[in-house]
Amino acid sequence: MKLTQRDKAHLWHPLTQHKTASAPLAIVKSKGALLWDEDGKEYIDGIASWYTSMYGHCNEYITAAITKQMQELDFVMFSGLTHKPAIELSEKLMEILPSNQAKIFFNDNGSTAVEAAIKMALQFHHNGGEKRDTLIAFENGFHGDTFGAMSASGIASYNAPFEDFLLKVERIPVPTDDTLAETLNTLDQILQNNKCAAFLFEPLAQGAAGMKFHTAAGLDALIKKCQEHQVLCVADEIMTGFGKTGTNFACDQLTQQPDIMCLSKALTAGLFPLSITSCSKEIYDAFLSDDVHKAFFHAHTFSAHPLGCAAAIAGLDLLNSPEIIYKRNWIEECHQAFVAKIKKHPKVKNARSKGVILAIDLAIDMDRYGSVRDELYQFFLERGLLIRPLGSTIYLLPPYVITEEELEKCYSMFEEVLNSFKLFNR
Numbered sequence: 541m542k543l544t545q546r547d548k549a550h551l552w553h554p555l556t557q558h559k560t561a562s563a564p565l566a567i568v569k570s571k572g573a574l575l576w577d578e579d580g581k582e583y584i585d586g587i588a589s590w591y592t593s594m595y596g597h598c599n600e601y602i603t604a605a606i607t608k609q610m611q612e613l614d615f616v617m618f619s620g621l622t623h624k625p626a627i628e629l630s631e632k633l634m635e636i637l638p639s640n641q642a643k644i645f646f647n648d649n650g651s652t653a654v655e656a657a658i659k660m661a662l663q664f665h666h667n668g669g670e671k672r673d674t675l676i677a678f679e680n681g682f683h684g685d686t687f688g689a690m691s692a693s694g695i696a697s698y699n700a701p702f703e704d705f706l707l708k709v710e711r712i713p714v715p716t717d718d719t720l721a722e723t724l725n726t727l728d729q730i731l732q733n734n735k736c737a738a739f740l741f742e743p744l745a746q747g748a749a750g751m752k753f754h755t756a757a758g759l760d761a762l763i764k765k766c767q768e769h770q771v772l773c774v775a776d777e778i779m780t781g782f783g784k785t786g787t788n789f790a791c792d793q794l795t796q797q798p799d800i801m802c803l804s805k806a807l808t809a810g811l812f813p814l815s816i817t818s819c820s821k822e823i824y825d826a827f828l829s830d831d832v833h834k835a836f837f838h839a840h841t842f843s844a845h846p847l848g849c850a851a852a853i854a855g856l857d858l859l860n861s862p863e864i865i866y867k868r869n870w871i872e873e874c875h876q877a878f879v880a881k882i883k884k885h886p887k888v889k890n891a892r893s894k895g896v897i898l899a900i901d902l903a904i905d906m907d908r909y910g911s912v913r914d915e916l917y918q919f920f921l922e923r924g925l926l927i928r929p930l931g932s933t934i935y936l937l938p939p940y941v942i943t944e945e946e947l948e949k950c951y952s953m954f955e956e957v958l959n960s961f962k963l964f965n966r
Contacts, residue, residue, distance in 0.1 A: 592810030625849030651684025682748030715758025814848030
């Protein structure tokens with residue numbers, strides 16, 4: 541029996557309406573930027589499997605590091621204990637994180653990294669004798685699916701059934717050159733009328749919103765305004781981190797520094813579920829007390845898993861290696877050239893790129909998870925490209941190791957959809 545048939549018996553997939561969805565694609569092998577299904581068909585992983593496998597699938601340097609680690613120390617709890625991989629990873633991260641980041645707290649995925657950040661922010665004020673109950677977040681942001689992270693998110697297709705149970709959040713539009721003054725005015729009103737604890741944001745690029753970009757100068761202004769009101773600023777770098785926007789972190793392009801950062805996805809190159817919430821010394825110090833209840837009573841069983849730490853250390857070795865830096869810059873230049881080529885196409889509403897992210901808004905109306913979007917997804921799958929259109933936005937965020945031939949195939953398929961996709965003619 542084929543894997544796709546066996547899958548149907550017991551599995552419940554994420555973001556899937558199983559009554560109407562097609563059978564999932566059964567992948568049996570991966571290498572570099574490529575995947576193979578159970579029938580032997582080859583696919584280019586155009587989004588690095590949700591922005592994780594940035595150094596390529598089955599990267600031998602990273603798999604060797606995990607193999608070595610599992611033969612020395614497989615796992616030990618992190619409460620009351622420590623180990624070399626966690627210590628070494630913290631030291632390596634401090635070399636590249638913004639200079640105000642001082643402490644590392646381990647979680648197990650992106651949502652829980654944000655969850656920990658929200659709890660840190662709320663308790664920071666609580667420990668100081670002040671109750672602040674409001675979060676500030678961008679419209680159409682996405683920060684995860686646990687309740688705190690979901691509260692900060694602003695995409696109705698994910699949140700609608702839970703709206704009555706979420707934390708209090710006030711939303712502002714992302715800052716652009718045209719809207720910054722209005723956004724700052726909205727932020728002023730929120731700060732004056734609410735007890736705001738934290739401002740959560742995806743820096744420079746909103747992933748789930750459709751790879752929407754905003755300006756560094758505008759974001760700097762918002763952070764500065766929030767910090768003037770002692771509102772902690774939380775940078776969700778889960779999607780943008782580790783080189784995707786052209787710098788190690790999107791926050792490296794800012795003048796203002798966040799108080800808290802959330803990291804996951806490419807942190808372990810997709811080889812292990814692990815995430816990090818980092819913070820400044822000021823935040824950490826607010827939890828130091830003779831009163832035990834002012835400690836941060838938050839834990840994950842698999843915190844600082846040695847195998848995940850080993851994968852992350854190996855990934856950091858590669859991140860700024862000459863080979864990967866060259867490929868990051870090369871992909872960025874290729875994307876810029878492709879945007880220049882197709883941006884005036886009549887079926888293109890907007891084309892843009894930042895770092896290794898390329899996004900195209902198609903001149904077609906469709907639901908985020910509707911039949912038209914599904915046809916678009918299948919269009920690419922049939923031609924050997926795995927991407928997940930975000931409504932009418934198609935995008936690439938390829939592994940750094942993608943070859944010239946593979947990247948050109950991706951561009952060709954994008955051009956094909958612009959020139960022949962039947963749904964444009966409905």
